[in-house]
Amino acid sequence: MLTQEEIHQIEHEISLVPHKKAACIEALKVVQQHRGWVSDEDLKATAAILDMTPDELDSVATFYNLIFRRPVGRHVILLCDSISCWVMGYEGLREHLMQKLSIKYGETTPDGRFTLLPNVCLGTCDCAPALMVGGDLYQNVSPEQLDEILSKYN
Amino acid sequence: MEKPLTQHIVPGRSPLSLKEYEKVGGYQSVRKVLKEMTPAEVQTLVKNSNLRGRGGAGFNTGLKWSFVPMGDNVPRPKYLVANADEMEPGTFKDRLLLEGNPHQLIEGMIVASYAIQADISYVFLRFAYKLAAQEITKAINEAYEAGYLGKNILGSGYSLEMHLHTGVGRYMCGEETALLNALEGKRANPRAKPPFPQVSGLYGKPTIVNNVETLCCLPHIVNNGAEWFKGLSRNKSEDAGTKLYGVSGKVNKPGCWELPMGVTVRELLEEYAGGMKNDYKFRGALPGGASTDFLVEEHLDVKMDYNSVAAVGSRMGTGTMIVLDDQTCPVGFVQNLQHFFAQESCGFCTPCREGLPWVEKVLSSIDSGTGKQADMNILDFHTKYLGPGNTFCALAPGAMEPLQSALKYFREDFERHIHEQRCPWRS
Amino acid sequence: MVTIFIDNVPYEVKPGKNLLEACLTLGMNLPYFCWHPAMGSVGACRQCAVKVFKDEADTKGKLTMSCMEPVRDGMRLSINEADAVEFRGHIIEWLMTNHPHDCAVCDEGGSCHLQDMTVMTGHNYRRYEYQKRTYRNQYLGPFLNHEMNRCIQCYRCVRYYKDYAGGHDLDVFAAHNHIYFGRSEDGVLESEFSGNLAEVCPTGVFTDKTLKQHYTRKWDLTMAPSVCQHCSVGCNITAGERYGTLRNILNRYNGEVNGYFLCDRGRFGYEFVNNPGRVRKALVRSQLPEAVNPVTAIQEAVAILRTGRVIGIGSPRASLESNYALRTLVGEENFHHGVADNDHDLADLALKILRDGPARTFSLKEVETADAVFILGEDLTNTAPMLALAVRQSVRQQPLQQVAAAKIPLWQDAAARELIQDQKGPLFIATFTDTKLDEVATATYHASPDTIARLGFAVAHYLSDNAPEMNDLTEDEQVLAQRIAMALRSAKKPMVISGCSSGSEAILKAAANVATALFEQNPATGISLTVPECNSMGLAMIGGHKLESAFEAVQNGYADTVIILENDLYRHACKTKVEEFLNTAKQVIVLDHTHHATTEKAAILLPAGAFSEADGTLVNHEGRAQRFYQVYPTPEDIQESWRWLTDLGTVMAHPQMINWHNIDDIKQAIAQELAQFKGIEGITPSANFRVAGQKIARESHRFSGRTAMFANQSVHEPKPPEDPDSPLSYTMEGFHGEAPAPVNPFFWYPGWNSAQSVNKYQEEVGGHLHHGDPGLRLIEPPKESIKHYFTVIPEHFQPIRNHLYMLPLYHIFGSEEQSTQAPAIAQRVPEPYVALSRADALELDKQEGQVLTFSIEGIVYQLQVRIDDNLTKGTAGLPKGLRGVPFAEMPAWAILNKEEPSWKNQPQIIS
Ligand SMILES: Cc1cc2nc3c(=O)[nH]c(=O)nc-3n(C[C@H](O)[C@H](O)[C@H](O)COP(=O)(O)O)c2cc1C
Ligand code: SF4
């Protein structure tokens, strides 16, 4: 069941486009914003508002890597694994994160705090390596700084 | 040295508000085109300025606009889209403009929209640019309030809507036709060309997609004229204006700077990026993002403009350079790139969807010391056949550029991996 | 025509096409995957690459996808150039990197487009040596298997299913080399046309699940050209047999009828032939044991016929030949058509409308290209499914004009769809309740039959003042009628679709008026009328007395003996009447292939051949006579009804029948006696026809096991059975090349083992078959026809207290008699129900699922309620022909019975 607020926001997005379906990515974003991810049930409810079938909506949802169709932790860590960060040694960050959190890419810590995902170039290559935690960007990160960064997120 | 695009950008400081921006001459170009120029005149002006698209392909912007059907009996609404998807690895130039001076972009978008008589415009912004999203939202609201957007702008009779769309991932969304699919709420597969978006674009209507940097040049061209714009460039030639250049990798001062079009690779590297870090030597660089061919030592004096870089077998691309140093394995370097491209393939056409993962696996295998001589043939045939026109869009051909040039310039390094069955940089 | 140079040889080709189509039409072998003639080009697979050269001097050229490149005059290209050849090989190499290489256990093996293309490109050496990606498969319902690992991501399935057939529950998921084609979760595919995926998919991802139950490779099938028996459209099919059971149905391309596709009822309904309830032996109920040999059965039957006063009852699902043989045997004056009188009157009326014109009846192909459609009273998806699929294409016609105006070739499928987005051309649907086609309609109108008819009459009058005027229209009706009239008038090729399923004469007449009024303005106007069963039109053309009069004849002693041809009378008249009739008649002889309530009453039951065991001719709804061929020698004592009847006639020394030796003789007789069938003797080559002195083989030259397959029964190789009725041989002996289209048993061509081989049989890809599509249209309106209008306009519908006006509702799976006996189809048949409007449900205090008791003509029904938001108050819907729902002639007033205290809350039928 979507909340009134979610439905309201989705309907607002629909009002901005020529036909309902065109708002589907916005609608998925709305749901994800409220819930962190898009469950099968939420997907169906969202599809119904858009006059789409779940199949049609899921086809779009699964194309994009930042629509989460599986539960994620409270904070999603997007670690840049593209070229400049690679050159600047992002692998050190990766190893540190995996060890510290005891998870691999795509996994969530048992306490539901963090999900670790690799991400393409974050567009801050002059400050590589970089990562984002829950929407906050961190630049020129060294493995030593990671613990402090993580401690900000509960 | 004139830096029209970045003159009002101070890193670390919030961008100019509309009031402040107006005080330094902001939105003058909008007043000018609406009051004094016909759309055709704006198109001609921009065509004559030799502004070439900063999204990577370098197509003459005014010429691109001229394919949009004009007049009363044309399909409506028409659209203008600012491509702010910037996801090409190694590229970080549009971020500067987006976070630093969003009003400049909006102003440029209004000029472009007026020139093609667009009714609706979008900023297509990538997910990761959170700060930019805030600033642009604020700026669009201010512009609406001040009457630069909306119905009957400044009493001219011209109306324009503007919206911000933030993406949900996928490098493909930067490809202009895939971007249109994404805006329509579809999977971001590219579309066949022809028909070009100018004729059948967003929702099947005439559409122009321009890069952020391209659009940001427009107010200045309108205000100062075509000749002035051409004069900004080092060449004073076909490739006009200034350009945002960047350098990343093991250099002393990685960063992004607005410089006259046509500075040399060496200048960028040594003067602006402060040279290689201690103990590191330059081996090569991708001049303009992940989908350009390596330049090496012998190219250090090549001018960074579209034609000069093309003349030595690479592409200027986005103008943001990624440096390969002597302590970094070139095989690992291209492996990382191919991993990116394989993952970001939309999956529509066969060569890209199936070829790139194969290439990635071969490179991993070589890199980890299990490569075979025959693997080189596999890499070679991919570079030969994943070319433009053979795949559906430019993603896979872009992926082949660093690979084919690496095979050309660093072939011994590949061979060494295979012969020694190890990565010489690792152990 | 323009000239193009392929490998330096000039060819004349049609402009406007793409290079791939041009090359295939020229008969060249150029591999492809994502392109499909019915769906155009998208350029996804990159398999069709050729080298295109700028001019004669250009030696480098450019690799170009031939499916995406328009033909231009003087253009030069090469198929054989080294780069092009190598690139096409690499495409297969790439596609095979993750393919499971499981041909040996794959249902597609031997008729696989991927196999064919792999051989064609010459790729055969595997270099990829990493792990393959694997997928989980899904349950998709009783019709299709799913094996995603075989997928080559050509996108054809979703393009067919979504874009072409309008489905919503199959899609593509994820990205890069993880893309997945399926549903968002396991479940039955909803589209009525899902089975086509088995042919559209170039490899073994989607395969026929019913075939899997008795799997046989294409090369091991005995096959014959046939015609679908499950509705009046008459799609062309190829039926395949092995070991005496029917194994599968494949589409048989016909450029004017079904094109490349079939509906699921047609594809999966065939298994009624393999049903354990089949009649396999002649039964004489007075003997013990009842099962007798044919000679005894004939003797017994003849004895009865000699002494009795005989009438015959024909069948809308039996062939022309069988109906005609019965009519000849009993005499014209004693031949009754065997369908409910209303059905017969409607079919007669439909025939008259089509004959009188002035509007022509459209073939399915023409329906696809109509640019404005008005449907009155037909739920096409459930009554004539392939007609519905054709209408889905028609709504693209007007928007496609913009595509042409933008100079985008229509075969540029993705580009065309981008440009037109969700725009649809005019389609107006007036039906009792909502239908699946509503989603593509411009406007829909849900009303009672008379009100629908009134809308039609109103539209006709807006179109032409010659059509009768109406004066008591409501304002809504006026607005809608005007809107429809305007849309039809401004179309280039408008059409009207109606038919008999509504049970309403007024609707048919209104449809005829619209067509006539439209024709006055635009002679390109077309009409299509559906009729109930596969040969209803043929039966109507033969004529015959009413079923009611057959009942009377027995009642009043005019007759005492009845021969019933392939007909379960309980499906055409109410139970009490049929019972009385069959009990009163002294002798009942029934010919049929399957046991049912009527065969129970037979004194003598003769085992008739089902369509796959019989030769015959059917006339489809447009009046097209089409021949179906026996697929395999009839098991045991089964033979065609017309053969049984001819045997009877011969023993009785019937002056005409004594001269009938094979089907050609009967067809000759039909054509001679009945002018309306002139020409049917020539629609297929006669039984004497030979190619180079040979019969045409029903089996491929690779047919295996011929001496071994029955070795458990006998080690002697029996003499091959003979077929007196056709130029086809039952074995692999005979001609294997391209036979004339009407007798072509299967599409197969060197290098082309899959369904795509049909390219080799067409004049141009997607066009007509060589020398014309099979079948003959028997109905063409006269050139100078009088513009006749029906003038009696019904009144507005008025509900009656304590009554419901019961309307027939149809189910693609369930309403048709034979297909429901196929296990796969049976799984999709709904439970019996009665549909109530919400208003009536409220008034009757009924919730969904509760039981409603009512009676029609004395028959009491107790059915679970389904609430239907689109039915008009005062009307209700009863599923027609559904098992558990006894026959009622509809529309009819049902009386609401006083409720018994509800001690039963489960569906229960008292009748
Ligand atoms: C795979 C792919 C990704 C692209 N990504 C971007 C991008 O992020 N930003 C951009 O401006 N152009 C991108 N482009 C180029 C656009 O397709 C298009 O050419 C550009 O937006 C046109 O703007 P311009 O004429 O101003 O350069 C991409 C192209 C490809 C093939
Ligand atoms: S080259 Fe093909 S698969 Fe790759 S991104 Fe472009 S269209 Fe998609």
Ligand code: FES
């Ligand atoms: S058939 Fe031409 S690209 Fe697929």
